[in-house]
Each structure stands twice: as structure tokens, then as C-alpha cells.
Amino acid sequence: MELEVVRELDHEHEQQEQGQGGRERVSLALNSQQKNLIAQFLLQRSKAGVLPRGSFTEAAKRFNIHKRTALRIWQISKQQIDRGEPVMMQGKATGYQHKDKLMQDEEKFRNLSMLERSTIRKVASKMEVSKTTIGRFIKSNQLKPHTSVVKPILTESNKIARMKWCLAHIQPTLADGKLLYHSMHNIVHIDEKWFYMTKTSDRYYLLPDEDVPYRSCKFKRFITKVMFMVAVSRPLIGSDGETIFDGKVGLFPFTKEVLVKRSSKNRPKGTIETKPIQSINKEIMTTCLLNQFESLPSTDGFEFHLISQPPNSPDTNVLDLGYFRAIQSLQDDKIATSVDDLLRNVFTSFEELSPQTLNRVFIILQSCLTAILEVHGKNDYKIPHLNKDRLHRTEGLPLQLHVEEGLVRESLEYLKLPENNTGDTYDIGPLNHALGY
Numbered sequence: 001m002e003l004e005v006v007r008e009l010d011h012e013h014e015q016q017e018q019g020q021g022g023r024e025r026v027s028l029a030l031n032s033q034q035k036n037l038i039a040q041f042l043l044q045r046s047k048a049g050v051l052p053r054g055s056f057t058e059a060a061k062r063f064n065i066h067k068r069t070a071l072r073i074w075q076i077s078k079q080q081i082d083r084g085e086p087v088m089m090q091g092k093a094t095g096y097q098h099k100d101k102l103m104q105d106e107e108k109f110r111n112l113s114m115l116e117r118s119t120i121r122k123v124a125s126k127m128e129v130s131k132t133t134i135g136r137f138i139k140s141n142q143l144k145p146h147t148s149v150v151k152p153i154l155t156e157s158n159k160i161a162r163m164k165w166c167l168a169h170i171q172p173t174l175a176d177g178k179l180l181y182h183s184m185h186n187i188v189h190i191d192e193k194w195f196y197m198t199k200t201s202d203r204y205y206l207l208p209d210e211d212v213p214y215r216s217c218k219f220k221r222f223i224t225k226v227m228f229m230v231a232v233s234r235p236l237i238g239s240d241g242e243t244i245f246d247g248k249v250g251l252f253p254f255t256k257e258v259l260v261k262r263s264s265k266n267r268p269k270g271t272i273e274t275k276p277i278q279s280i281n282k283e284i285m286t287t288c289l290l291n292q293f294e295s296l297p298s299t300d301g302f303e304f305h306l307i308s309q310p311p312n313s314p315d316t317n318v319l320d321l322g323y324f325r326a327i328q329s330l331q332d333d334k335i336a337t338s339v340d341d342l343l344r345n346v347f348t349s350f351e352e353l354s355p356q357t358l359n360r361v362f363i364i365l366q367s368c369l370t371a372i373l374e375v376h377g378k379n380d381y382k383i384p385h386l387n388k389d390r391l392h393r394t395e396g397l398p399l400q401l402h403v404e405e406g407l408v409r410e411s412l413e414y415l416k417l418p419e420n421n422t423g424d425t426y427d428i429g430p431l432n433h434a435l436g437y
Contacts, residue, residue, distance in 0.1 A: 030065070035089035038063055038070060039077045043087065049078065104142050114148075151379050152312035157422045159377030161310040163411055166369040168426040170403055172434035178402040181366045185234045188249055191319040192285070195328070195346050197224040197336045226276040226342055227254040229288060230319055230327075234362050235355035246355040252288065253343055254280055274339045310425075315368050315379060318361045326353055326361075359397065360388050366401040373403075373411045405435075412437050 030038075038059060045055050051074065060067040077087045108127060116126050123143075124131045137143040154162070171180050200220050204213060217223055228251055235247035254277040263269040277284070289306065314320035330349035336342040367384040375381050391397050412432060414420060 030069070032089050034063075035073055036087075038065070038073050039087050039089055042070065042074050043077065049081070104137055109143075152314070154312055154377070154379060156420075158310060158312050160415065160420050160422045161425050162313055162316065162372055162377040162379075163415060164426040164428055165310045165313070165316055166372050167408070167411060167415075167428045167431055169366075169369060170408065170431055172430040174405060174434060177405045179405060179408055180400045180402060181369065183234065183399055184362055184365075185236065188231050188233045189318045190229065190231045190289070191317050191324075192227055192229045192254075192280070193319070193324050194225045194227050195331060195342065197339075197342050199332070224276070224339060224342065226339060226346075227280050228252065228346060229254070229285075230324070230350070232318065232323065232358060235359045237355060237359065243355045247358045248350065248355075251347060251350050253346070254284070254288075255339065255343070274343065276339060307426075313379075315372070315383075316365070318358070318365050321365055321368065322361045323353075323358060326357055356392075363388060363397060363401065370401065370403055370407070373407055376411075376414060409435060 041059055041062070042051060042055060045051060045058075056067040056070045056074070059065070059070040063070075073089065076089065080087050105127065109123075112123070112126050116122055120131050120134050120138075124134045127134070134143070138145065169181050169184070171182055173179065198215065198217075200223065202215075206212065230251050231249035233245075233247045233249055236244040238244055255274050256277055257272050258275050260267055260269055260271045260273050267273070309316050327346065327349045330352055331345050334341075334345040334348070336345050363386060364383065367386060371381040371384060372378075388397060408431070412428075412435065415428075416437070
């Protein structure tokens with residue numbers, strides 16, 4: 001019984017496409033029935049388990065396959081016969097399986113230092129395997145890449161202050177064994193960040209015939225930069241998804257305007273030019289904050305209090321937690337050749353960000369506060385993943401996250417230990433009273 005195959009192109013048409021007498025190529029995918037036919041053909045020709053010379057070539061011509069495919073099917077058949085099993089072809093007819101190369105020596109890998117694991121090339125050299133093998137380990141989840149970030153050193157008083165800061169954001173109301181965080185609509189987060197005109201190193205993707213972009217500056221250490229102070233609050237979003245308040249309080253650059261003293265090819269003498277303030281010290285920051293808020297207490301009857309976040313704690317501020325990176329990613333896509341261009345790009349990026357992005361960072365902040373309590377104020381924790389995109393599509397993002405009563409009680413009892421009594425920086429009295437402490 002001969003095997004029928006389906007060709008992508010008939011022989012005559014393919015020869016016309018190839019010109020003069022090109023070799024015919026057939027796209028062939030063998031199923032189990034077809035492979036069984038080939039195996040039976042080879043078994044019928046064999047004598048005492050040995051095939052006559054030319055059997056693979058004959059099978060290749062008869063079934064329109066490559067003779068190496070016939071060889072693989074015969075090898076599988078022989079293995080099944082040697083094990084006393086009936087010849088049965090299933091799935092793909094594979095060739096050699098290098099299972100030994102895919103086995104990872106975990107004990108040897110554990111003995112490598114972290115510096116010896118920094119690149120695939122180093123790992124492959126220390127493990128005495130190829131880089132391709134390390135790539136297979138990563139693809140099969142036997143190894144996982146990780147980017148390590150240096151975090152601030154925390155003193156014991158820093159850890160206690162972080163825990164009290166987290167507890168101060170929890171509402172003193174217990175329901176069903178859980179407590180809720182404050183919605184944080186009445187809190188304004190303020191922080192500052194340097195924004196650079198360009199990066200010292202960047203990656204681009206080019207066509208083969210494109211020229212490599214040329215970038216230059218006088219000194220790489222002195223790329224033009226401007227510090228911005230940013231103030232944001234929790235956005236107010238209505239039940240219908242309409243934005244009532246976008247949460248963007250303000251963006252304030254540390255710059256000054258000066259008169260140009262000498263003429264140049266770029267501008268005449270006396271032109272007003274924007275210059276960044278390079279030395280930002282405590283006095284300048286204090287003056288900026290006081291000038292910003294001195295007129296606010298009398299505005300619309302609101303009362304404002306300036307409260308410092310815990311020291312060495314960028315993970316307790318929504319700006320350092322992700323919002324600055326969102327602004328930076330948009331600003332990096334815009335070209336700047338002057339300080340004015342940089343200012344315009346940062347302001348434009350700040351306005352382009354949607355209120356929903358800022359709202360999600362506040363959700364991340366609440367999850368980080370819970371993680372900080374779980375590790376007693378330390379910062380060696382992973383930022384929790386909340387599947388915010390899925391929640392936004394289905395149930396909608398929650399306004400507040402829950403905190404288990406047991407975690408809050410355990411944290412309060414931990415703070416009452418004599419060695420942890422380092423002062424009352426943040427008010428957690430209402431929470432203590434609500435839980436009977």
C-alpha cells in the first residue's frame with residue numbers, strides 16, 4: 001500500500017517557478033498512520049532484524065520522504081521490538097534527543113557567587129556548557145533572570161518609623177476581621193527628581209542601510225539637567241469613569257532666568273536665557289515648600305499640614321514608587337536641545353499621563369504598606385502584583401485595600417516592645433484605641 005502525500009506545488013509548476021530543472025521540494029507532515037505504514041514496509045523487508053542495503057533509499061522514493069526520516073522511524077521500531085512492545089508510531093518522528101545537555105547541575109549552580117551569575121556568558125563558562133544551553137534553561141524556567149536594585153540602608157529607628165507610617169494610613173474601624181486603608185484623597189505627595197536632556201547610553205534599532213546616530217557632548221558627567229519638584233494627589237474618578245480631579249497638583253522646575261552677557265551665534269547680548277539651578281540644598285527646598293504653601297491655608301477653608309515621610313523610604317511615596325518613571329519614559333521619547341526644550345518636554349509628559357495611571361500607583365502604595373508591616377519595617381520585600389489591568393477590565397480597581405486584623409495587631413504589639421519605643425513620629429493612637437491597646 002503506497003502512501004499518499006499532499007504537495008504545496010505540483011512538480012511541473014514548481015519547475016516553472018525555479019527556472020530550469022530545479023530540485024523539487026515537498027512540504028510533508030507525517031501523521032501516526034503514515035509513519036506506521038513506513039514502519040511496516042521496513043519490517044517486511046527486514047530479515048532477522050537486519051535491513052538489506054538500499055532499503056532506506058527505496059522507502060524514501062516510495063513514500064516521498066527523506067531517507068533520514070525512514071532511518072529514524074526504523075530506529076524507533078527497533079527500540080520497541082527490543083523492549084518486546086508492538087511497533088506503534090505516535091506523534092512526531094524525532095531524531096536524537098540530547099536529554100543529558102538539558103539536565104541542569106543545580107548544586108554546581110548554587111555554589112556560584114552572584115557576580116558569577118551576572119551574564120549568560122559568565123554562567124555558561126562557570127557551568128561548562130554553551131550559552132545556548134543556558135538560554136534553554138531560562139526558556140524552560142529552570143533559571144530566571146532578575147535585576148537587583150540597591151536599596152537604602154535602614155536603621156532600627158527607620159524601620160519603626162516605617163511601620164508607624166503604614167499604620168497611620170489605616171482606618172480605625174474593624175469589620176469582618178479586616179481593616180481598610182484611608183482613601184488618601186486628602187494627601188499630597190511631594191518629591192523632587194533630576195530630569196536629563198539625554199542619556200549617556202541608549203539603544204536604537206536601525207535598518208541595515210541606515211547610519212548609526214551620532215551624539216556628543218563636552219563632558220558626559222555634565223549633561224544638562226534640571227530638578228523638578230512634583231506634587232500629586234489621589235485622583236477623583238466618578239462612578240461612570242469620568243475624571244473629576246486628575247490629581248496633578250503641580251510641577252515646579254528649579255530654574256532661573258538670566259541676561260546673556262556676551263553675544264554668540266545662537267543669541268545676542270541681553271537675551272533672557274533659562275538656566276538650571278545646579279546646587280539644590282536644604283535651604284532652597286525649604287524656601288520652595290514655604291513659598292508654595294504659605295497662601296494655601298486660607299484657600300477655600302482648607303487646613304494644610306506638612307508631614308515628612310519616613311527617612312530612607314522611597315517606597316512610601318507614589319512619585320518614587322512609579323510615577324516618576326512614567327514621566328521619564330514619555331520624556332525620553334522627546335528631543336531636547338536646550339533647557340527650554342527640556343522644560344517643555346517634562347511639562348508635556350506630565351500632562352500626557354492619564355489620571356488612571358496615577359490612581360494605580362496609589363493602589364500599589366497601599367499594597368507596599370501591607371508588605372512593609374509583614375517584614376517589620378524592612379525593605380527586603382517584593383512589590384506585590386495585583387493584576388490591576390484584569391481588575392480594571394472586570395471588577396474595577398478598588399478604592400482601598402484591606403488589611404488583616406491579625407497583621408495589624410501583631411504590628412501594634414511589636415511596636416509596644418521596650419526596644420521598639422523610639423518616639424511617636426506618626427499618630428497611631430486612634431488605631432490603638434480601636435483595637436483595645
